[in-house]
Amino acid sequence: GAGVSQSPSNKVTEKGKDVELRCDPISGHTALYWYRQSLGQGLEFLIYFQGNSAPDKSGLPSDRFSAERTGGSVSTLTIQRTQQEDSAVYLCASNPVTGSYEQYFGPGTRLTVT
Amino acid sequence: ILNVEQSPQSLHVQEGDSTNFTCSFPSSNFYALHWYRWETAKSPEALFVMTLNGDEKKKGRISATLNTKEGYSYLYIKGSQPEDSATYLCAPLYNFNKFYFGSGTKLNVKP
Numbered sequence: 001g002a003g004v005s006q007s008p009s010n011k012v013t014e015k016g017k018d019v020e021l022r023c024d025p026i027s028g029h030t031a032l033y034w035y036r037q038s039l040g041q042g043l044e045f046l047i048y049f050q051g052n053s054a055p056d057k058s059g060l061p062s063d064r065f066s067a068e069r070t071g072g073s074v075s076t077l078t079i080q081r082t083q084q085e086d087s088a089v090y091l092c093a094s095n096p097v098t099g100s101y102e103q104y105f106g107p108g109t110r111l112t113v114t
Numbered sequence: 115i116l117n118v119e120q121s122p123q124s125l126h127v128q129e130g131d132s133t134n135f136t137c138s139f140p141s142s143n144f145y146a147l148h149w150y151r152w153e154t155a156k157s158p159e160a161l162f163v164m165t166l167n168g169d170e171k172k173k174g175r176i177s178a179t180l181n182t183k184e185g186y187s188y189l190y191i192k193g194s195q196p197e198d199s200a201t202y203l204c205a206p207l208y209n210f211n212k213f214y215f216g217s218g219t220k221l222n223v224k225p
Contacts, residue, residue: 003157031211033213035215041217042120042203042216042217042218043158043203043205043215043217045213048212056212091158095211101146101148101207102160103150103158103160103205103213105157106157107157108157
């Protein structure tokens with residue numbers, strides 16, 4: 001079946017611009033995560049959605065970052081007034097919240113802020 | 115923020131060598147440990163899901179052990195092949211469905 005998809009795959013933007021990154025999780029997966037990997041760093045947790053519960057936003061690095069998940073499916077991560085330090089690969093993952101809790105990752109969006 | 119440490123940070127081995135690396139994490143209140151394999155230009159994929167019964171997991175030439183009391187896990191690769199080259203991430207699971215990823219061990223296997 002279809003896996004997790006993300007768009008765009010690459011995004012180059014100028015400092016100060018806003019960007020939106022999209023994630024389509026696997027159908028039926030109620031949990032959705034956003035992570036990012038900056039150059040030379042590990043996976044950094046950003047935000048977690050679970051069903052209709054309030055999202056866990058504890059990983060968002062600043063108030064320029066926000067995310068929403070509409071209808072329990074598609075999610076959009078928005079970065080306002082981008083800075084060069086926002087350059088990273090942004091990964092989305094989903095899981096079914098049952099069984100092994102194995103995470104299924106999307107291919108990522110590579111964001112470059114110039 | 116929980117401290118999940120992986121070592122070494124990177125590893126270069128020759129084809130055929132066996133190797134292992136470590137993941138250490140706070141042992142209180144975790145209830146599962148995941149290993150993921152992340153190849154360049156691809157998405158991370160789950161290798162093993164390990165639970166509190168501490169069983170050893172094996173998939174072909176790759177195996178993993180888990181010490182639930184002291185909070186560490188070893189990943190072993192027997193007879194490394196170039197296709198094993200990837201970054202290996204561990205992620206203990208504490209809060210309901212929230213993962214904490216280590217920074218990974220980057221393995222390069224030279225033919």
